[in-house]
Amino acid sequence: MxxxxxxxxxxxxxxxxxxxxxxxAETGETRAVRELRADFAKAMAAAAALNAIRxxxxxxxxxxxxxxxxxxxxxxxx
Numbered sequence: 001m002x003x004x005x006x007x008x009x010x011x012x013x014x015x016x017x018x019x020x021x022x023x024x025a026e027t028g029e030t031r032a033v034r035e036l037r038a039d040f041a042k043a044m045a046a047a048a049a050l051n052a053i054r055x056x057x058x059x060x061x062x063x064x065x066x067x068x069x070x071x072x073x074x075x076x077x078x
Contacts, residue, residue, distance in 0.1 A: 014043055015072030022076075 012020065021040060024032045050065065057065065 013072060013075065014046075015075035018043070018072075018076055 017039065021033065021036055024036070054062070054065065
């Protein structure tokens, strides 16, 4: 992703985005949750794709995936 000089990227990670989605759902913000269906679908599709290719990873790639999953789950309190 290209960044403009002197800017800060504050785009949430998928784990942070999951927290936003969960909080909206838990507080009954159904309109907001409905609007985020595509993002939720993309996240779940990405998880399925990752699981489909996981057995083909080198040890180094598997370690990257493991660290990333652990970090994103940590952001969600797990």
